[in-house]
Amino acid sequence: KQIIADHEAFDAVVNLAQTLTSEADKQPEGGVHERDGYLEAVRRLEAVLLSDEVAAKLVGNQAMDFCKQDGITEIEESVQATDVERKLNDMLSKDEVLGKVAIQRHPAFIGCVSNFSNFLDLFRKTLRNIELGVPVVILSRSNTSQHCYRWFQILSQLMGVFGVPQHLVSFASLSIDQQRQLMKTFPKSPCYFTGSREIAKLIREVCPLLVASTGGPNTMLCTEFTPKVAEAVRMSACIENSGQCTALRHLVSPPLPDAWLEKEVFGSIQTVDSSVQSLEQNGFYDLVAGLPSEGPDNKKPGYIPAHSSLPIFYREGAGGALPASIEENWRRVYLDVTSTDKEFLSSDGFTRSLCDWLIEHQPISLSVNGPLDLALRMWEGSGLCVFSWGSPEGPAALSCQARPQDGECFGEFPPRKELREHTRFPVIVPTPTPGYNTNYQAKQLEFVDSLAPIAHTVAFCNPLLDQLTNGAVKGFCKVILNYLVDAATGPKRGAGARSCLFGLQRPPLGAGKTALVCTESTTIDDLAPVMLPFYATNARDAYQIVVPPSNASLLSALSKLPSKPAVKKADGVADAASYYNIVHVSPMSSFPLVGHFVSLYISVGHCKSVKGDDDAFFDAFEASPKWLRVGP
Known part of the structure; x- marks a missing residue:
């Protein structure tokens, strides 16, 4: 049971934030915040967090509290991608020492995510801030909150070991109303949030410095129904029980063959008793028994079963009818399918309408398993942060592929016209998190x-x-x-x-x-x-x-x-x-x-092409006029 702060505890959080704000307001213009030893101490602490023993606890806590199926990959991502972000933080700190910029050190509110909380919340948002002297207040979640609190406890203990001041990190277990009141009271404080667009928009009402990553209906376009495509759809739609931000929500294809989803795509899906079993079997797209799910008699209106017994559902918009909206159905496997004649699928008219749909709904990723010229047109006509091209014959592109440490920069952007309603800036990985609240x-x-x-x-x-x-x-x-x-x-x-x-x-x-x-x-x-x-x-x-x-x-x-x-x-x-x-x-x-x-x-x-050393991809995409270039 989550214990929410009473009036006295909430007042203590407000008083702490007020003290931290007063200290930040004293920072002289052009001066450097007093943070001797913070960076070095936090880096030593971080090395312990990423050691086998402690990293195993982080993985285990997330598996236990969130039923995360592949926490190992997240830790691997943390080891590699945070190395890049540490270097970016070093560059930011150097620019401040040189007097070029001023990092604002008002307390930052951390809105935790369920999945990837270790990488996004612990490493990106918390450690990168405190090592440059920015205090953080970690906010509880209304659900799956326990593993966020567990990593806070581990961090707090290690801060004492390595001499990092405890005032730099606090955990506040607050109701939604209390969180809104807190952010409204401290308009100079940023909030770093990963979650739905609906929630981001509500936070932005009370937090002008909100920096939010906001998901989106990830889409795959395929021109052939091959075993490799079936596997790509299965893995992408079911990753983490459809509980990862890059999970597939929307498939665009020729008309579905009879029972293709039921037999070729989802027929081989397995269930596991727990996320621990997924870890043991390396089964990151198995369905976990016991998670909330609809049965055949209480599914979402308009969807039909895509499996004879498991809670997997789809709806098909025939004739190229693109969905007006898609609910992400977090941790429930729902797939929207837009189908149309194969020849029309590659036509300029349909691809333009699909690009317009992508601009309006702004998925995180688009994956195209089809001809190279089709992939190029889709990339040039859309504005997504993650784009993958594969072949129906293999290797096929998944919706859940991005390694920021390899140049595959990642971001969850709101639709461009609505961007400022949800966030102060688009969030890009890798970047130094304190830089979002830094000024020249x-x-x-x-x-x-x-x-x-x-x-x-x-x-x-x-x-x-x-x-x-x-x-x-x-x-x-x-x-x-x-x-x-x-x-x-x-x-x-x-x-x-x-x-x-x-x-x-x-x-x-x-x-x-x-x-x-x-x-x-x-x-x-x-x-x-x-x-x-x-x-x-x-x-x-x-x-x-x-x-x-x-x-x-x-x-x-x-x-x-x-x-x-x-x-x-x-x-x-x-x-x-x-x-x-x-x-x-x-x-x-x-x-x-x-x-x-x-x-x-x-x-x-x-x-990207999912193939290595793909000269055909490089030749076509490097020559595109979409790349931004200076010049008259």
């Missing part, structure tokens, strides 16, 4: 403005910079341009066994423009930072500036640019559905890390 110093940006030239490849942007009057804004624009010169150079190859490309990308091709909506008081200083990721790159045909006719000064400033941007004189946007994204331009009150800022407007992620 205004004085440092003014220094950049006065001394730092921009690269010759973006010198065509000087007429825009010359019109800026705010030194900090102008310096930030130079930081943006220098970042784009470094990052917007086309794809980079990954380092793993699969053939991977990652990097900044244009918004989806053929998906409509991004509207930068100004008001009658918007200035060129307000607009320039948002405009530059488009104006300075090959995405310049993917945006439109909407300016009220009454804003003569802004219209005049834009007319003076040699490279004329697309400008629409109007009071707002009347045809919102025709745009890929709508951005309401406002003055900058702070200057976040440039990579996070640019990710608000530009696509990020990776695409």
Whole structure:
């Protein structure tokens, strides 16, 4: 039974957060927080957490409390991916020592996830914060909360052993109302959350600095029904009893053969008595007996059984009818199927409608098991963080494949038009978590403005910079341009066994423009930072500036640019559905890390072939115009 804080205990949590907030407010501008020994001590502590003995406890706790079936892989991910994030944290810390940035050290609230809590919550959100002196308050969950508390207990004990101050980590067992009150009381505190879009939107109402990963209906497109495809669907739909964020929710295919799902896909599914048995058998996609599930008589409306006795269900939208919505049905195996004629499946008309559906619903991943040209069109026309291509003859692509440490960067983004309703920034793995609440110093940006030239490849942007009057804004624009010169150079190859490309990308091709909506008081200083990721790159045909006719000064400033941007004189946007994204331009009150800022407007992620050294994949995808590149 979960014990929720009474009034006295809740007041103690508030008092602690107030003390931590007061300490953070004392941090001098441009100064470095006093954290002697934190980083080194936390790294030694982390090594113990990842040792065989303690890691086994973390795996066991999650298997016992959440019925996680493959905690071993999560620990392997933690060992490898956190090595990258430690290096990124070191770079962030160095920039602070040099006076370039200021890490905000108001207490961070950690909203734990059920699955992958060890990697996401313990290592990414908690350790990476406290090693740079950012205190965290770990919030209880309303269900499957015990294993989060167990790793907190292990961490707290090790903090005492290694001399890490205990005030850096607290656990608060609170009701939902108490959590909302806590976050509303401390608006300078970020919250790092992984969960549903519905919950993220509610948290964002009370926490302006929410940084959320929000799932999505992962989709697979296949053109043939082969044993390899059947295996890929089975493994992807049933991973962790359909309890992993990358589990398959939506299959797009030709019309299903009779009983194909029942016999070829799910017919060989096994059940296990416990997650321990899954660990012993390496059966990460077995169904676990005893988990809540519907039977044939109380399934979700509109679904029919895909197995004669096990709780596996599907519904088919024939004729290419894409689902209006998909409930993820956490830890319940439900599959939506969109089927249509095989020839129509690969047509430009259907692939465009499917790309539009992907943009609207924003899955984490799309996997295509079909021809290379089809895969390329789907990747170019969508904006997903994870994209995998495989062959119906094998190896086939799964929906649950991403290794951030190999360049297969990972992210769970809300739909682009709704992004700011759910999160302050898209969350990308790997990144240094404290960086989401880090700002450039205004004085440092003014220094950049006065001394730092921009690269010759973006010198065509000087007429825009010359019109800026705010030194900090102008310096930030130079930081943006220098970042784009470094990052917007086309794809980079990954380092793993699969053939991977990652990097900044244009918004989806053929998906409509991004509207930068100004008001009658918007200035060129307000607009320039948002405009530059488009104006300075090959995405310049993917945006439109909407300016009220009454804003003569802004219209005049834009007319003076040699490279004329697309400008629409109007009071707002009347045809919102025709745009890929709508951005309401406002003055900058702070200057976040440039990579996070640019990710608000530009696509990020990776695409891969599941085969190694796949020259055909590299030749086709590296040449795509979707990759973001600087230049006039």
